[in-house]
Amino acid sequence: MFRSLRPDRFIVGLGALLTLALLARPGAAQEGRSVPDSVRQSQQSSSPDAARPGANAEGGGVEFTASDSLVIVTPRDSVDHGTLHGQAQMSYQGATLEAGTIEMNFETSVLEAFGSPSDTADARPIFERSGGSQGSGQSFTGKTLSYSLETRRGRVVTARTQQQDGYVQGDAVKVFEDSTLFVQDGRYTTCDCPPGETPSYSLRSNQMKVDGKWVYTGPIHLYLFDIPTPLWLPFGFLPNVSGRRSGPLAPDYGQDRRKGLFLRNWGWYFALNTYTDLQLQASVWSKGSFEVNPIFRYRKRYNYNGQVNLTYRRTQIGEEEDPDFTNRHRGQLKWRHSQDLSPTATIRGDINLATSTDFARRNSNNYNDAVSQEISSNLRYNKSWPGSGKNLSVSANQRQQLQSGEVSMTLPSLDFTQRSFKPFEVDQAVGEDQWFEKITTSYDLSVENSYSFSPRDVEQLREQGDSLEADRVAGIAWYEALVDREKYRTATGDDEPFDFSATHQIPVSASFRVNRYNLSLSPNFRYNSDWRISTVRRVVNRDTTEEDTTRTTEERRVQGFYARREFSTGLSANTELFGTFPLRAGPFQGLRHRVSPSLSFSYSPNFNAPFWGQTRPLRFANGDPVRNDQGEPIRYDILTGNRVRGSNEQQTLSFRLDNELETKRVRVDSTGETDEEKIKLLDFDLDTSYNFTADAFKLSDIGLRARTSIRDFSVRSSMTFSPYQLRRPEDGGEFQRVDRYMFTENPLTPVRLTRFSLNLSSSFQGEGGSGGVDTRPGLQSGSRGGTSGRPGQGRPSAQTGASSSRRGGAGPQGYLDTNIPWTLSFDFNYSFRKPRKQIEGRRATLNTQFGFDLTPRWSLEGRTGYDFVQRELATTSINLNRDIGRCRCWVMSFSWVPFGSRQSYSFSLQVKSGQLSQLLRLQIPNSGQDGPLGGFGDRLRNTASGVAGSGRGSPFP
Numbered sequence: 001m002f003r004s005l006r007p008d009r010f011i012v013g014l015g016a017l018l019t020l021a022l023l024a025r026p027g028a029a030q031e032g033r034s035v036p037d038s039v040r041q042s043q044q045s046s047s048p049d050a051a052r053p054g055a056n057a058e059g060g061g062v063e064f065t066a067s068d069s070l071v072i073v074t075p076r077d078s079v080d081h082g083t084l085h086g087q088a089q090m091s092y093q094g095a096t097l098e099a100g101t102i103e104m105n106f107e108t109s110v111l112e113a114f115g116s117p118s119d120t121a122d123a124r125p126i127f128e129r130s131g132g133s134q135g136s137g138q139s140f141t142g143k144t145l146s147y148s149l150e151t152r153r154g155r156v157v158t159a160r161t162q163q164q165d166g167y168v169q170g171d172a173v174k175v176f177e178d179s180t181l182f183v184q185d186g187r188y189t190t191c192d193c194p195p196g197e198t199p200s201y202s203l204r205s206n207q208m209k210v211d212g213k214w215v216y217t218g219p220i221h222l223y224l225f226d227i228p229t230p231l232w233l234p235f236g237f238l239p240n241v242s243g244r245r246s247g248p249l250a251p252d253y254g255q256d257r258r259k260g261l262f263l264r265n266w267g268w269y270f271a272l273n274t275y276t277d278l279q280l281q282a283s284v285w286s287k288g289s290f291e292v293n294p295i296f297r298y299r300k301r302y303n304y305n306g307q308v309n310l311t312y313r314r315t316q317i318g319e320e321e322d323p324d325f326t327n328r329h330r331g332q333l334k335w336r337h338s339q340d341l342s343p344t345a346t347i348r349g350d351i352n353l354a355t356s357t358d359f360a361r362r363n364s365n366n367y368n369d370a371v372s373q374e375i376s377s378n379l380r381y382n383k384s385w386p387g388s389g390k391n392l393s394v395s396a397n398q399r400q401q402l403q404s405g406e407v408s409m410t411l412p413s414l415d416f417t418q419r420s421f422k423p424f425e426v427d428q429a430v431g432e433d434q435w436f437e438k439i440t441t442s443y444d445l446s447v448e449n450s451y452s453f454s455p456r457d458v459e460q461l462r463e464q465g466d467s468l469e470a471d472r473v474a475g476i477a478w479y480e481a482l483v484d485r486e487k488y489r490t491a492t493g494d495d496e497p498f499d500f501s502a503t504h505q506i507p508v509s510a511s512f513r514v515n516r517y518n519l520s521l522s523p524n525f526r527y528n529s530d531w532r533i534s535t536v537r538r539v540v541n542r543d544t545t546e547e548d549t550t551r552t553t554e555e556r557r558v559q560g561f562y563a564r565r566e567f568s569t570g571l572s573a574n575t576e577l578f579g580t581f582p583l584r585a586g587p588f589q590g591l592r593h594r595v596s597p598s599l600s601f602s603y604s605p606n607f608n609a610p611f612w613g614q615t616r617p618l619r620f621a622n623g624d625p626v627r628n629d630q631g632e633p634i635r636y637d638i639l640t641g642n643r644v645r646g647s648n649e650q651q652t653l654s655f656r657l658d659n660e661l662e663t664k665r666v667r668v669d670s671t672g673e674t675d676e677e678k679i680k681l682l683d684f685d686l687d688t689s690y691n692f693t694a695d696a697f698k699l700s701d702i703g704l705r706a707r708t709s710i711r712d713f714s715v716r717s718s719m720t721f722s723p724y725q726l727r728r729p730e731d732g733g734e735f736q737r738v739d740r741y742m743f744t745e746n747p748l749t750p751v752r753l754t755r756f757s758l759n760l761s762s763s764f765q766g767e768g769g770s771g772g773v774d775t776r777p778g779l780q781s782g783s784r785g786g787t788s789g790r791p792g793q794g795r796p797s798a799q800t801g802a803s804s805s806r807r808g809g810a811g812p813q814g815y816l817d818t819n820i821p822w823t824l825s826f827d828f829n830y831s832f833r834k835p836r837k838q839i840e841g842r843r844a845t846l847n848t849q850f851g852f853d854l855t856p857r858w859s860l861e862g863r864t865g866y867d868f869v870q871r872e873l874a875t876t877s878i879n880l881n882r883d884i885g886r887c888r889c890w891v892m893s894f895s896w897v898p899f900g901s902r903q904s905y906s907f908s909l910q911v912k913s914g915q916l917s918q919l920l921r922l923q924i925p926n927s928g929q930d931g932p933l934g935g936f937g938d939r940l941r942n943t944a945s946g947v948a949g950s951g952r953g954s955p956f957p
Contacts, residue, residue, distance in 0.1 A: 062149065064102075065089040080106040088113075092149055099125035099145070109149040127154065129179075138179060152177040159183075166190050168210060169202075183208035187223075188215055190911055191889035198225050200885035201911070201920065203236065222920075246271045249281060252923065259317060260286035265293075275300050288316035306337035306349075330354075344386065349379040354400070375400050389419035400478070407453040407478040414447040438512065444505040451498055453478040455491045496557055502531040522572045530564040536641040540620050555641055564614055564639065566607055568650070572600035588663045588679075596658040606649035608635065615644055651692040658685040683707045696739040699723055702751060716759045721751035726836055735836040754834050763825035822852030844868035857883040873899070888912060 064070065068086025081104060084090070088102040090111060099113035113125035127140045127147065140154075140161045147154035159173035161181070167190070170183035186208035191199035201224050205217035220236035222229045251266030267281040276298045283291040291313040299305035310333055317326040335351040352375045380395040393415040400407045420442045425433075455478075461470035473491050481488035481497070488497045509524040539554045574596065581591040607614050615635040618626040625633040636643050661681040668674050684706035691698050702721040709715070725742050726735040743750035826848040833841040847865040854860055859881045865874030877897050884890035891912040896905040910921035 063091045066102075079108070082106065093152075095127070095129045095147070095152070097125065097127050097145065097147060111145075111147045111149065113145040113147075115143060127156070129175075138175070140173065140175070142173075147175075166215075167192065167199075168208065168215070170208065181208075181210035183210070186217070188217075189889070191885065191887040193887040193889075197886070199887060200225060200889045205236065249279070256285060259289045259315070262286070264291075287318075288314075290314055302340070304337070304339035306335065306339075309334040345381070345383045347379075347381050351377040351379065353377060353398075389421060391415075391417045391419075405455050405478075407451075409451040409453075409482075410448050411451060412449060414445070416443075416445040418443040435510070435512070438510045439508065440510060441506060441508045444503075446503045446505075447501070449498055449500050451482060453481055453488070453492060453497070456493055496534070500533045504529040504531075517575070519573060519575045523570070524572070525569045526567060528566045530566075530639075532562045532564070532639060534559050535562050535638040536636075537616075537638070538618055538636055538641055540618060540626050542620060562638075566604070568602060568604035570600060570602035572598065574598035587665050587667060589666050590664050591681075592662045592664075594660040594662070596660075598656045598658075600654045602650060602652050602654070604648075604650045606647040608644045608646070608648050614638065618643070646695070647693065649693045652689050653692070654687070654689040656685065656687040659683070681708065697724065697737075699741075701754065712764070713760065713762045718755075718757050719753060720755035722754045723751050726752075737835075752834075755832075756834075757829070757831035759827070759829050761825075761827040763823070765823040766821070820853055822850075824848070824850045824852075842869055845874070847874065857888070883912065884909075 064084055066084040066086055066088045070082060070084055072080075072082040074080045083104075084102040086100070088099055090097040090102055090104075097111060097113055099115060101114045103112045103114075104110070113127070115124045124141045124143065125145045127142075127145050129138050138161060140156050140159050142156035142159040144157040145154065146156075154175040156173045156175065158171060160167060160169045161173070162168075166188055168181070168183060168186060168188055170186040172184040173186075174182040176182075185204075185206055187199070187202040187204045188208070189199040189202040191201065193199045201222065203217070203220050204223055205220045207218040209216045215236075217236040220233050222231040247269055249265065249267045249269055252262075252264045256262055262283060262285045264283040265281050266283070267279065270278040270280070272278055276296070279295040279297075281293040281295070283293070291311065293309070293311045295310075296308045297306070310331070312331045313329075315326065315328045315330070319325060332354040333351065334353075335349065337347065337349040339347045341347060354375060377398040378395060379397075380393060383392045384390070395413045395415075396409070396411050397413060398407065398409045420440050422437060422440050424436045424439055426437060455476070456473050458470045458474045461467075461473065476487050476491040481491050485497065489495060504527075506527045507524065508526070509522060512521045513519075514521065534557045537556050537558055541552045541554060543550045543552065575598075577595040577597075579593040579595070581593070583589075583591045605612075609615075614637065616638050618634040618636050620626060628634055634643060660683050663679050663681055665677045665679055666674060667677075684704065686702060686704045688702045689700045691700070702723065704719045704721065706717045707715070722737070723741050723743070724737050725740045725745065727738045727740075728735050741750070742752060826846060828844075828846045830844045831841070832839050832843070845865055845867050847863070849861075849863040851859065851861040860879070861881075862876070862878040864876035866872075867874060875897070876899065877895070879896075880894045882892045884892055889912055890909060892907075892909045894905070894907050897903050906924065908921065908923040910923075
């Protein structure tokens with residue numbers, strides 16, 4: 001294997017690949033390793049540390065690999081050294097060096113690596129080291145690398161290394177054993193450009209130091225490509241950690257027509273510790289308004305997490321001398337909390353409190369907050385006992401209507417449930433169950449203490465001339481009335497703010513199977529008990545004058561325990577029928593029809609009768625009963641105070657028919673194996689009921705619903721049919737429904753359509769392909785390779801910029817490569833009502849969302865809709881994005897809402913990723929209709945509506 005060319009030189013021929021391990025520890029020769037005498041002599045003549053670089057390490061050793069040759073030189077008058085040629089690699093104590101040529105000095109233990117003369121990216125030396133003082137590895141590329149195995153320090157010429165999300169480049173980089181870097185003529189960027197290519201932007205400094213979480217620099221200058229900009233700082237601190245870190249928050253800037261120029265959401269982020277962080281934000285307007293918004297977050301995995309968001313804003317519009325001067329102080333508190341107390345107990349909270357009913361709509365920049373009609377809060381504790389099936393829930397809820405100022409709360413609400421169980425079940429039953437063993441029951445308790453705040457109409461009080469009372473009502477907030485009964489009485493006019501109730505529900509059922517007829521019978525009984533601490537009494541007062549007699553109703557609440565008890569019973573039966581038809585169409589064989597009819601009867605007595613004590617007769621102040629036009633006494637419900645009409649007895653027979661059509665697709669492969677797949681063609685069901693105790697219209701409307709899927713299209717339809725005739729009154733007017741069945745006049749048309757709705761929805765996505773765009777619906781990601789088909793995702797990176805998605809290239813077979821990732825989804829709804837002869841409430845809307853990559857760098861996303869009845873476009877938004885720079889370091893985006901109440905547009909240019917994305921950003925926002933695009937969307941919509949209206953008519957008149 002060894003052949004001597006000179007007395008002081010040995011060459012090891014490695015052929016395709018040869019690995020030689022120089023394990024320089026005592027006893028290597030005695031262990032049978034073949035080491036040349038000259039090498040062994042050199043090792044013995046050198047110092048132990050120099051000759052054995054791995055002696056001080058556990059299992060120390062240096063491993064060399066090369067594809068061409070290893071040259072070891074042992075001159076008598078100079079230092080021994082070796083050279084690896086061809087895909088050389090060295091590994092030592094977690095450090096790896098790869099290069100075209102590696103030289104090693106056996107005396108100083110210094111390695112030097114060189115690239116090939118071509119100096120391509122693949123030919124540059126690569127140095128990687130794991131660990132370090134920060135616990136993270138390092139990787140370098142450069143023209144020349146030097147590394148000492150003894151001191152674990154190195155030097156890289158024309159170096160490039162990645163530090164978290166950024167890249168550090170320099171003419172020379174010194175690497176220390178604790179992973180500290182010293183960079184000469186350094187450049188910091190987040191552009192992932194190949195070596196030798198100038199990034200689109202960089203922060204440059206003559207001196208840089210990378211140590212732990214930060215990159216420290218001397219005077220630092222921003223360059224766009226190789227062009228210096230006026231942005232210069234005397235020193236710099238750049239983040240060098242991923243994840244959470246403390247630092248400034250970049251503001252949004254713009255102009256508000258009422259409050260002036262603004263800087264919004266600027267502040268500082270504090271990463272306090274592993275479990276908590278704090279975000280302090282502030283906003284200021286040039287006309288005196290300001291806002292403070294601290295956000296505190298906390299999280300401990302598998303235990304608890306939450307967020308506290310406090311907002312205080314002073315809104316100042318105009319000057320103090322102006323008659324319409326406004327100076328408001330408002331605030332809002334949001335708190336979300338989730339905690340697992342134990343495997344069976346949890347606490348969940350979502351608190352949203354505002355000092356005014358219009359705070360969110362006036363002050364929030366979030367679209368959902370701006371259009372919300374109410375805010376709500378809830379706090380819930382859950383406890384379960386899995387072994388016994390019990391569950392306890394205690395909660396407090398608050399709901400606030402923003403338009404009317406009404407507030408409803410439950411303080412608290414308690415729910416206790418016992419899941420279904422069989423009370424007579426035998427633990428070790430022998431044979432079939434007895435009938436009483438099949439009885440199943442459960443229990444549900446609901447306790448609620450509710451608070452209702454419904455303020456009186458302030459404007460109405462002012463119109464009545466009571467401005468003083470109106471000011472008193474307007475100055476009382478709901479939370480003040482909660483703790484002060486007098487303020488509650490003033491604001492609402494009611495005396496009792498709280499209403500307590502407790503409801504018990506006990507359902508009992510059983511299921512019996514008649515196998516002979518494939519029939520299931522299920523009798524059921526349900527008992528409800530509603531407990532209250534007060535009831536309502538109503539009295540009618542008559543005021544008689546010479547001209548007329550007026551009646552006023554006086555209502556008062558009587559304190560005292562009251563229990564309302566109700567029950568119902570019933571019986572249900574269901575079965576299944578199957579039919580198979582020997583039809584065949586291509587690979588589809590057979591048609592299976594499954595029919596599931598069900599019939600149920602329910603009964604409950606007339607609880608409006610005096611026997612049950614739920615109602616009372618309405619009386620005058622002198623005790624005489626109030627009667628209706630037929631001379632019958634009028635009765636009212638003593639819980640709600642509402643008037644009751646007639647009997648509420650129920651004897652209802654309900655019918656439902658479920659249908660399912662299936663077929664079987666049979667495929668035979670080349671080996672003769674048969675593959676069968678069931679395919680559901682159509683589901684449809686209809687239902688109706690008949691109430692034997694109703695005075696009229698005993699048969700209810702007939703409902704029909706159908707569902708199917710055609711490839712990736714989902715189709716749903718529902719229809720309602722009435723069995724009753726329409727008759728025009730003798731004195732004219734509109735048609736009215738009469739209690740007479742249609743089939744009595746024409747058996748061929750027993751019902752008439754009164755409601756119809758149709759929903760058609762689908763989504764498409766594709767990646768195209770060489771030679772054309774793939775327009776098959778529902779193409780899944782990865783089904784044909786390439787990108788994911790989502791806008792902004794899956795596009796080729798800087799390293800794979802020559803992927804098949806690049807437009808303009810020639811694809812296979814000479815076709816033009818037009819591979820464009822795209823998505824498209826739509827939802828079409830059509831509905832109308834026809835209670836009489838004419839169609840009413842017709843609606844036909846199409847909503848769609850789309851997104852596609854115009855080129856590998858341009859992407860377009862948007863959503864819109866069209867109302868075919870009103871002939872106008874729905875709310876539309878368009879987002880256009882472009883990756884800028886050869887390495888795609890920047891992203892430019894344009895967003896536009898062309899018309900509607902949220903009409904706006906904005907433009908932004910910022911670094912695409914990395915720690916500097918929020919600092920290197922240019923944003924031009926616009927809200928409202930001002931600016932060069934103001935009103936253009938409205939004009940566009942009016943033009944489109946005019947064109948649509950100039951035709952011969954809408955397809956949906």
